[in-house]
Amino acid sequence: MLFLIAFAQVNYIQVFAADRIAEDPANAQRQLIAEYKIDRGSILAADGTTVLASSRKSPGALRFQRRYPHGELYAHETGFYSFVFGRTELEQSYNDFLTGDAAELLPQTLTDLVLGRPKQGATIVTTLVPEIQEAAATAAQAEAGDVAIAAIDPATGDVLALVSEPTYDPNPLASQDPEVVRDSWDELNADPEKPLLSRSSDELFPPGSTFKLVTASAALENGFGPESLWPNPNELDLPLTDATIENFGGSTCSGGSQITLADALRQSCNVVFGAVGLELGADKLAAQARAYGFTAEAGEDLVPFDIPWTSGVFPAPETFEGRDPAVAISAIGQQDVAANPLQMALVAGAIANDGVEMQPRLVTEARDPSGRVIAEFQPQEFSRPLSPENSAALTQMMVGVVEAGTGTAAQIPGVTVAGKTGTAQHGEGEDPHAWFVCFAPAEAPRIAVAVIVLDGGSLGSEATGGQVAAPIARAVLEAGLGA
Numbered sequence: 001m002l003f004l005i006a007f008a009q010v011n012y013i014q015v016f017a018a019d020r021i022a023e024d025p026a027n028a029q030r031q032l033i034a035e036y037k038i039d040r041g042s043i044l045a046a047d048g049t050t051v052l053a054s055s056r057k058s059p060g061a062l063r064f065q066r067r068y069p070h071g072e073l074y075a076h077e078t079g080f081y082s083f084v085f086g087r088t089e090l091e092q093s094y095n096d097f098l099t100g101d102a103a104e105l106l107p108q109t110l111t112d113l114v115l116g117r118p119k120q121g122a123t124i125v126t127t128l129v130p131e132i133q134e135a136a137a138t139a140a141q142a143e144a145g146d147v148a149i150a151a152i153d154p155a156t157g158d159v160l161a162l163v164s165e166p167t168y169d170p171n172p173l174a175s176q177d178p179e180v181v182r183d184s185w186d187e188l189n190a191d192p193e194k195p196l197l198s199r200s201s202d203e204l205f206p207p208g209s210t211f212k213l214v215t216a217s218a219a220l221e222n223g224f225g226p227e228s229l230w231p232n233p234n235e236l237d238l239p240l241t242d243a244t245i246e247n248f249g250g251s252t253c254s255g256g257s258q259i260t261l262a263d264a265l266r267q268s269c270n271v272v273f274g275a276v277g278l279e280l281g282a283d284k285l286a287a288q289a290r291a292y293g294f295t296a297e298a299g300e301d302l303v304p305f306d307i308p309w310t311s312g313v314f315p316a317p318e319t320f321e322g323r324d325p326a327v328a329i330s331a332i333g334q335q336d337v338a339a340n341p342l343q344m345a346l347v348a349g350a351i352a353n354d355g356v357e358m359q360p361r362l363v364t365e366a367r368d369p370s371g372r373v374i375a376e377f378q379p380q381e382f383s384r385p386l387s388p389e390n391s392a393a394l395t396q397m398m399v400g401v402v403e404a405g406t407g408t409a410a411q412i413p414g415v416t417v418a419g420k421t422g423t424a425q426h427g428e429g430e431d432p433h434a435w436f437v438c439f440a441p442a443e444a445p446r447i448a449v450a451v452i453v454l455d456g457g458s459l460g461s462e463a464t465g466g467q468v469a470a471p472i473a474r475a476v477l478e479a480g481l482g483a
Contacts, residue, residue, distance in 0.1 A: 036064055037119070041099075041120070042124075044125045045125075045133075046126060053081075062083060066080075071169045076198035093307055093308075098121040100112075108370075122375075124367075127159050128159065128362070129160045132447075132479045133160075137163050138475075140165055143453055143458060145453050146457075148454075149162070151449045151476050152349050154445045154446075157359050158361050162198065165199070168196060205338060205426065206425065207312070210421070210436075210450070211333030212331075213351065214294075215285065215331045216273075218288035226261050230258060230272045231272075232255060232271065236275055238328055241325050245270050247269055248268065253272065261397070267406065268421060273331050274332055277328045289337075291357075296316040314330065315330070319336075347437065350385050351439070352445035355386030355390065357385055361377065365377065402417045402418065409470035410438055410474045416442040416443060433453065438450075451473045
């Protein structure tokens, strides 16, 4: 009887209660200490040689220590690996490969066991291109304000660069001195700038006029072509209220009493796009936003990604009932609309990719310790928010923005750039955020970029997306086209 009781208890603990026990927070640190006996795999850049994270031997109970050779540059993508505070970002989402627990590594694990050597994890190869990441970081640091940047390959969804200011150095968090780890953690969490969060993918901001790309998409998909004519008054009277929408600086867009949709995008006419929003209505705008990956509210991310992120937000249509002015204001990227550079890079990437939006991809493959590829992660299509014909039309409209509109600062000699500026209000008395979204070459796009400069950067209240964000985007485009 005692033998049967012991046998039943062992089976209960090892089989039926195994997951619950393993997931118990009280066991988290014990599991991490056990992991430190493993030669954890490296995280590499897209070139397969640049090391973003690696392990080295260390004395004591923790036999290996994590190192991040580039410090702050890739922190928001690699995350950190800490025996006090656990794992984040790629260190967490690809932990099974990095610790050698993935099924693909079973032969290697058995070999390590037979030979009596430390268990070895797999190396994962990311899509991050060092030349583009470094160019983006350099361009961001040259601007006085905080900047966030996302760059992707439109055809595959590969994330070529993600840069966010402020950032942090993950090395102190990976220290094996508990005091160093906790001091670093406390300092980072006490910082009101929240450096542990990536402004390029974790936080949300009003997209301003860059959202007119979504509104223009909805217009095109609902039969309003680039040459469709729209009233061009000095201001738009909003229904059910005495409020109005004005163009930037209170100006009137040139072209007469009526202008085309293409001209309205080129000049970024709030008045016209507010009217487009009213004509389309909340249902069609919301449907178009959903097709690009915008959710009804934060936390309901539609687009899968290798690390946690926060997709853009466009409210549910029912929230606009009896609030027609809110529809018009949302159509120009204000009100309750929110996005971050990764979300807007996906919008640009879909337009560039014949109307097909790819899921963002941060990891392409995993390699065993001998360098053999044991897993490949293929590009995945997310949606088709635009027909090929309408994506081509919108591309030409965006080319007009850069060649003769609000985005001329993004011009690159010998390269056709398609882009859209944005200047987003975000609070009474606050300086506006400056945006620029683009891709190039327009004829055969290889890179799509989105940039936000918080609070107008060096120009403050006088900032526009064309003045502040477009030159940064141009530097990233140039790096991408030359990489």
